[in-house]
Amino acid sequence: MEWTREKRYRRLEEVSSKEMQELRERVGSCPWRQTYHIQPETGLLNDPNGFSYYNGEYHLFYQWFPLGPVHGLKYWYHTKSVDLVHWENVGIGIEPAKFFESHGAFSGSALEYDGKLYLFYTGNSRDENWVRHPYQCMAVMDENGTIEKFENPVIHGVPEGYTDHFRDPKIWENDKRFYAIIGAQRSNATGCVVLYESVNLKDWEFLGEVGTELQEFGFMWECPDYFELNEQGILLFSPQGLQPEGDHYQNIYQSGYLIGDRLDFTTCEFQHTEFKELDRGFDFYAPQTMVDHNNRRIVVGWMGLPEIEYPTDRHGWAHCLTLPRELILEDGKLIQRPVEELTKLRNKEVEIETHLTNERKSFDGFNGVTYELCCEFVNHDASEFGIEVRVGEQEKTTVKYDAKHNKIVFDRSLSGESFAEEYGTVRQCEFSSNKIKFQLFVDSSSIELFVNDGEEVFTGRIFPKLESKGIQVFADGGEVKMKAIKWDY
Ligand code: FRU
Numbered sequence: 001m002e003w004t005r006e007k008r009y010r011r012l013e014e015v016s017s018k019e020m021q022e023l024r025e026r027v028g029s030c031p032w033r034q035t036y037h038i039q040p041e042t043g044l045l046n047d048p049n050g051f052s053y054y055n056g057e058y059h060l061f062y063q064w065f066p067l068g069p070v071h072g073l074k075y076w077y078h079t080k081s082v083d084l085v086h087w088e089n090v091g092i093g094i095e096p097a098k099f100f101e102s103h104g105a106f107s108g109s110a111l112e113y114d115g116k117l118y119l120f121y122t123g124n125s126r127d128e129n130w131v132r133h134p135y136q137c138m139a140v141m142d143e144n145g146t147i148e149k150f151e152n153p154v155i156h157g158v159p160e161g162y163t164d165h166f167r168d169p170k171i172w173e174n175d176k177r178f179y180a181i182i183g184a185q186r187s188n189a190t191g192c193v194v195l196y197e198s199v200n201l202k203d204w205e206f207l208g209e210v211g212t213e214l215q216e217f218g219f220m221w222e223c224p225d226y227f228e229l230n231e232q233g234i235l236l237f238s239p240q241g242l243q244p245e246g247d248h249y250q251n252i253y254q255s256g257y258l259i260g261d262r263l264d265f266t267t268c269e270f271q272h273t274e275f276k277e278l279d280r281g282f283d284f285y286a287p288q289t290m291v292d293h294n295n296r297r298i299v300v301g302w303m304g305l306p307e308i309e310y311p312t313d314r315h316g317w318a319h320c321l322t323l324p325r326e327l328i329l330e331d332g333k334l335i336q337r338p339v340e341e342l343t344k345l346r347n348k349e350v351e352i353e354t355h356l357t358n359e360r361k362s363f364d365g366f367n368g369v370t371y372e373l374c375c376e377f378v379n380h381d382a383s384e385f386g387i388e389v390r391v392g393e394q395e396k397t398t399v400k401y402d403a404k405h406n407k408i409v410f411d412r413s414l415s416g417e418s419f420a421e422e423y424g425t426v427r428q429c430e431f432s433s434n435k436i437k438f439q440l441f442v443d444s445s446s447i448e449l450f451v452n453d454g455e456e457v458f459t460g461r462i463f464p465k466l467e468s469k470g471i472q473v474f475a476d477g478g479e480v481k482m483k484a485i486k487w488d489y
Contacts, residue, residue, distance in 0.1 A: 001068070008065075008072030009103065012092075015067060023067070023316050030315035031466050032445035035370045036345055036489055037303070038062070038079055038087050039320040044069050047168075047223055047286035048300045048321055049076055050093070050110035053293055054117040055143050057082055060300065061093045061119075062321060063107055069318035071306070074104035076121065083341045084298070084324045093119070093147055100125055100135040100153045107168040107223055108136075109288065111178070111201075117141040118201055120180060122167035123153055132164040133157070136182065138201065155196065159206050161187055162194070168223045169196075170288070179265065180204065181224045183237065191221035191239050195268050210235070211269040212258065218242050223255075223286040226263060227297055229329040233262040235270060236278070236299075238286050247407075247428050248277065252305050252420075255285050259332060273332060280429045281410060281449070281458035282420070289327065297327040298339060303446060303459055311417045311463040312445070322459055323441060323448055336454040338441065346372060346487035353483045356385060356475035367391075367469040368488055370443050375473070375484040377401065377436045383477030387484075389442055390415065392468025399438055399449055399458075404477075406432040408451050408458070416464030429456055443489075 046063040057080045064077040078093035094105040101123035108121030123135035135153035158166045165185035178198040195207040218239035225236040238255040260272030287301035304319035325336040386400025398411040413425035439450040449458040
């Protein structure tokens with residue numbers, strides 16, 4: 001189907017139930033539906049929104065275009081969970097219905113206040129000349145899960161010095177005041193974030209641009225987030241328009257963070273160290289964090305990227321969210337750990353232990369499509385060693401340690417149906433340690449790799465054949481000792 005503007009901006013109620021049913025069937029017969037990741041029933045999912053803990057449950061909304069695998073009229077879709085593992089599809093959370101969101105209820109965040117959950121999002125509207133007019137809007141969810149919008153936006157338009165690329169408010173509370181950070185583009189077409197303050201969530205005052213050292217760092221910063229860990233401030237955002245640099249910035253757009261002193265709310269200054277990417281893989285964007293009742297800082301990302309075609313598109317859907325990861329600040333770096341609750345997914349366990357010397361091995365009963373796999377490699381003198389998953393006759397996805405160059409490598413060049421090849425099929429990053437631990441979460445069409453308990457994370461979609469189920473371990477140019485446990489999911 002050709003996705004004309006008209007088709008992208010159709011509303012759900014304009015579509016017949018027959019058309020919806022056909023779409024559902026098309027999605028249902030897709031071989032790459034995920035089994036334990038949040039994914040849309042139909043259409044396209046993008047950014048996580050409104051991630052929060054409220055009234056005894058985790059709430060996680062996402063950007064949703066229901067009618068196909070393209071970016072069209074965006075809704076907020078609502079999911080919830082008591083354990084961050086099993087998610088219930090609640091339904092549409094925010095429907096773009098008012099003049100200030102005529103072209104989509106764009107990304108935003110949530111905050112509990114006074115017994116209610118406040119949802120702060122961008123109303124995207126366009127006029128007859130297709131000029132964009134952003135509004136920042138508020139909706140409130142009560143204990144029964146009923147969501148009501150404010151009559152009017154709480155922030156109209158854009159402050160002087162910035163363009164209409166002005167969106168994705170993230171709110172938090174500090175010392176009885178509320179702050180919102182918003183992604184922006186300066187009039188000279190460079191990206192940045194700005195800060196607002198409020199005492200009641202209704203009236204917002206523009207405090208200014210967050211002062212960083214990054215004056216020319218891409219053309220737009222999307223989905224900003226600010227939080228504190230160990231008394232340090234962390235500014236997370238998704239800059240667009242960075243050029244690749246060595247192993248860095250290989251995707252179409254990036255997401256990463258700055259660590260610094262706590263943000264100064266009076267001057268808006270943020271003293272920080274250099275920008276670091278949060279994820280080293282292929283498909284990761286627009287992450288959002290929340291702090292839960294156990295005081296954990298947890299992040300979820302969109303396992304996808306804008307402007308890239310994926311093999312599921314022809315099945316009428318696209319993308320999923322990542323697993324929730326707990327964030328820990330250690331030695332000036334964010335460590336990401338899959339939340340502990342995920343161990344609930346562990347079923348049948350198989351363990352192997354072996355020595356590898358210039359060889360490749362597989363083991364009976366050691367294979368699968370959806371599982372968690374933990375491998376530890378020690379005493380290595382091999383020049384490289386690692387693991388291949390979803391191995392079939394002509395397919396495999398390789399995760400390895402290249403000891404010669406001290407690099408972790410995630411190679412999807414033979415993973416299955418190819419896509420986004422213009423951005424390369426290998427991701428790698430520097431890493432040196434004499435003990436290497438790979439923890440992999442493998443779902444029907446994705447891999448999330450945690451290296452040495454979250455020091456590095458690589459996230460990637462893969463589209464192998466269903467029958468590609470093999471697992472192989474290998475060492476080249478020497479020896480390594482290894483131990484692995486696999487749990488079926
Ligand atoms: C990031 C983004 C946001 C915007 C949303 C629209 O992926 O472009 O900036 O609010 O997606 O769906």
